[in-house]
Amino acid sequence: MNLLFVLGTRPEAVKVAPVIAAFRAQGAWANVQTLLTDQHRDMVEPILRLFDIAPDIRLNLMRKGQRPLPLAARVMAEMDRVLSAMRPDLVVVQGDTTSAMGAAMAAFHHKIPVAHIEAGLRTDDRYSPFPEEMNRRIITQLATLHFAATNANRDRLLAENVPAQSIAVTGNPVIDTLQRITSTRPPAAGTAPSRRTILLTTHRRENFGVPQANILKSVGLIVERFADVEVVVPVHPNPEVRRAVRQHLPSHPRIHQIAPLNYPEFIQLMARAFLVMTDSGGVQEEAPALGKPVIVLRTETEREEVVESGNGMMVPLESEAIASAVAGLLTDAKLYRRMSRKAFPFGKGNAAAKIVREVKKWAKGLRG
Secondary structure: OEEEEEEOOHHHHHHHHHHHHHHHOOHHHOEEEEEEOOOOOOOOHHHHHHOOOOOOEEOOOOOOOOOHHHHHHHHHHHHHHHHHHHOOOEEEEEOOOHHHHHHHHHHHHOOOOEEEEEEOOOOOOOOOOOOHHHHHHHHHHHOOEEEEOOHHHHHHHHHOOOOHHHEEEOOOOHHHHHHHHHHHOOOOOOOOOOOEEEEEEOOOHHHOOHHHHHHHHHHHHHHHHOOOEEEEEEOOOOHHHHHHHHHHOOOOOOEEEEOOOOHHHHHHHHHHOOEEEEOOHHHHHHHHHHOOOEEEOOOOOOOHHHHHOOOEEEOOOOHHHHHHHHHHHHHOHHHHHHHOOOOOOOOOOOHHHHHHHHHHHHHHHHHO
16 A cells, blocks of 8 residues: 655654554565655654655745745645646545645545545634644545544544444554653753752644733743742744744743754653743643643644643643642642643554454455
């Protein structure tokens, strides 16, 4: 079977790499090709190298300051060319990126089946996250195979009249990658054990403007109120995020702006952190498996499991509300113990194997 995996961002690579590796381990049965759109240039290949994967095709599509709509058009145009030449049996995409949506749309026009990893996430607000919510809804309409991370994701697909036989609950392969890293690179000891480290990540487009300013200003309130706390902020390369950080993140000796980390370093930092503040979907999935409380910096989350597991807390995107929520975890030992229990709502690290099994089952059905 000829499979084409299409990815463009670091989160996609984190979740797709273990699946590619699992298919390649099948030997001659699976002829696997990996295509990079370069939506996140220079951030994808280091993840692939962890699994000894080299890209077969690069589209080099990203341009400085490019908006999602022009990128989508370029992805579809280039994928049209690639698919005309390759004719794979299955195109595999992950999540809700513009690369994934564009590749799925191109595959549809070539009447090539699409497999969708991380299917069934929904906020019910087409503009939050933007454009991801609409991207994943479109992919659902185009996909033949739907790999849902959780039972709730499966139920959502069923409610949208996706055929039950096309859905499989596999867990999320981000946990496969997380476990690979933590098993080979145990967290390094902290350099300042007398301090509690908070990890902050913020990059969501729908938080640009006042919400992101409030998030960044809350950091100043936190370090002013707790002398034993330091905050580490890996600054996302998006120019809008960098501008907001320059304008709104206070200058303080216990607030550390750092360059984006490679994925293993980021996981090590999260494992050492006392708690995590984030608007990232991937971090919401990773933190429970590391036993880290998560302050979710979103007005809604499509990953309700992180809240239901007790590891996550939604807060209003106002500086004082955020600082108060963090203060609760810093001062209430019982609350902290409850939110820092390890949990695995997104699977236990065997998602890639389950996806391989489901694709084999589907392929066998095609052959009769």
